[in-house]
Amino acid sequence: MKNFLPFALPLIGEDEITEVVDTLRSGWLTTGKKTVQFESDFAEFVGASHALAVNSATSGLHLALEAVGVGAGDKVITTTYTFTATAEVIRYLGADPILIDIEPDTFNMSPEKLRQAIAENDNIKAIMPVHFAGQSCDMDEILAIAKEHDLKVIEDAAHALPTTYKGTTIGSISDITVYSFYVTKTIATGEGGMITTENKEYRDRMKTMRLHGINRDVFDRYTSDKPSWFYEVVEPGYKYNMTDVAASIGIHQLKQANAFQQRREWIANQFNEAFADLPMMTPSVARPDDTHAWHLYVLQLDLDKLTVNRDKFIELMAKENIGTSVHFIPLHLQPYWRDRYNYQPEDYPVALDVFNRAMSLPIYPKMTDDDVQNVINAVKKVSKEVLK
Numbered sequence: 272m273k274n275f276l277p278f279a280l281p282l283i284g285e286d287e288i289t290e291v292v293d294t295l296r297s298g299w300l301t302t303g304k305k306t307v308q309f310e311s312d313f314a315e316f317v318g319a320s321h322a323l324a325v326n327s328a329t330s331g332l333h334l335a336l337e338a339v340g341v342g343a344g345d346k347v348i349t350t351t352y353t354f355t356a357t358a359e360v361i362r363y364l365g366a367d368p369i370l371i372d373i374e375p376d377t378f379n380m381s382p383e384k385l386r387q388a389i390a391e392n393d394n395i396k397a398i399m400p401v402h403f404a405g406q407s408c409d410m411d412e413i414l415a416i417a418k419e420h421d422l423k424v425i426e427d428a429a430h431a432l433p434t435t436y437k438g439t440t441i442g443s444i445s446d447i448t449v450y451s452f453y454v455t456k457t458i459a460t461g462e463g464g465m466i467t468t469e470n471k472e473y474r475d476r477m478k479t480m481r482l483h484g485i486n487r488d489v490f491d492r493y494t495s496d497k498p499s500w501f502y503e504v505v506e507p508g509y510k511y512n513m514t515d516v517a518a519s520i521g522i523h524q525l526k527q528a529n530a531f532q533q534r535r536e537w538i539a540n541q542f543n544e545a546f547a548d549l550p551m552m553t554p555s556v557a558r559p560d561d562t563h564a565w566h567l568y569v570l571q572l573d574l575d576k577l578t579v580n581r582d583k584f585i586e587l588m589a590k591e592n593i594g595t596s597v598h599f600i601p602l603h604l605q606p607y608w609r610d611r612y613n614y615q616p617e618d619y620p621v622a623l624d625v626f627n628r629a630m631s632l633p634i635y636p637k638m639t640d641d642d643v644q645n646v647i648n649a650v651k652k653v654s655k656e657v658l659k
């Protein structure tokens with residue numbers, strides 16, 4: 272392949288561009304009617320009662336934990352196989368993450384390990400399942416455990432738009448769900464996120480904390496009949512609101528969310544078929560009732576059959592002009608988390624093994640059929656070169 276194929280790229284169309292220009296010409300750049308529209312479109316799309324737009328999923332996860340009452344000395348359970356954002360927000364509030372291991376097929380939270388962590392720890396307040404790659408966690412099991420122990424559930428759905436679990440779209444199942452519109456995610460606004468909840472109290476709290484702890488946001492102030500200069504600060508809140516520029520992109524990205532998912536699923540199916548006989552394991556597919564968002568396509572190399580390790584395989588893919596990545600470097604191997612909690616690599620054997628063998632391939636709707644074929648050809652060629 273002549274040109275390098277990046278690991279991820281957004282697909283931005285004329286509708287997004289026109290909407291952004293309209294917003295720029297209007298003079299209202301920050302949170303306003305475009306954000307309100309994006310929130311209501313999003314709530315409808317996932318079937319949630321309330322949606323709040325924020326400037327990132329990280330902000331959203333922070334607001335969610337704060338709203339359910341996580342504070343200093345509390346513990347929150349999540350997995351080691353995630354992006355650091357999932358765990359860092361727990362530290363923002365002075366609480367500690369309890370990292371657990373994953374299922375070897377889905378890389379999602381292991382319910383068995385969840386039960387074990389609850390039995391071994393005090394002061395647990397919440398559980399944060401991560402729908403890895405856009406495949407739903409076993410939510411019935413996780414929600415049953417949460418109920419049994421009176422714990423809150425906050426879903427990290429950064430990969431999971433659109434994802435369904437037993438026929439229900441992720442977004443209204445647990446206490447709070449948080450999505451990401453970071454540029455590499457399934458729909459993109461550059462930076463951005465969305466929070467959904469069925470709980471009006473959580474929604475009100477997060478809405479206030481999203482904007483400095485002020486009880487009316489700017490848009491309300493300038494459109495209601497109270498004097499526009501008046502506001503009340505009720506908490507030391509954060510600055511996590513979404514701009515109308517970002518929402519302008521989001522409104523039109525959301526309209527394509529299902530079409531984008533179908534294209535990614537098609538690419539995943541092409542890959543699965545092409546790699547079936549190669550020395551690698553293709554990703555687990557969704558349960559029959561579920562929709563997999565296919566944010567990521569993670570191969571696990573069968574290192575016993577290869578002369579090289581994963582890092583070298585990735586180098587050889589780059590020589591074929593194919594960008595790849597690794598999801599994830601487990602948190603317990605990262606200096607901050609490792610040193611603070613004194614983790615050893617073998618503390619999480621499944622995550623460690625998956626990490627050593629994992630390679631993520633490009634999977635995004637901007638890829639042409641030729642791009643998909645080029646990725647397949649490169650994986651086949653490199654596999655052949657390094658076969659024992």
Ligand SMILES: *Cc1c(COP(=O)(O)O)cnc(C)c1O
Pocket residue numbers: 326327328329330353354356357401427429430450451452453463464
């Ligand atoms: C990308 C990502 C986040 C953070 O999303 P931002 O919108 O960039 O803050 C959180 N969790 C997971 C699992 C992610 O992949």
